[in-house]
Amino acid sequence: MRLMSYTVYQVNLEKDKAKQTKVAFEPLRFVKNICLSILDVYDLNYACDMKKMGGIQLSNITEFLEQLFNYSNTGQLILGEDNHMRSLSVSDIIECEVEYDGIVKRKYYYTDSFGFKDITEKMY
Secondary structure, eight states: OOOEEEEEEEEEEHHHHHTTTOOOOOOGGGSOSSSSGGGGGGGEEEEEOOTTTTOEEOOOOHHHHHHHHHHHHHHOOOOTOOOOOOOOOOOEEEEEEEEEETTEEEEEEEEEESEEEEEEGGOO
């Protein structure tokens, strides 16, 4: 498996309040109607495209997500000047473009209270 790109979506608190979605910083079990339209209250705050360098070989997507979480919360994640990302928090969604045996798939993960939940099926 190769990670080709990832995107971090974080809740825009003003949009969340205005639309009364109440998703900000909530564990997944409290979020109602999670689907692709939920991204209406999210901002795309960081994107990393690794296609030109051939992606990153991964044995486990969870390990990558945990490293991303740790790096973003300890200041070790090196971000560009156009970065608007705060540290990863509960309710953030990470979209990963992953290549399996030559087939590229988009996967979505919800940052939950403990770990990451695959919400890909709910996003289509």
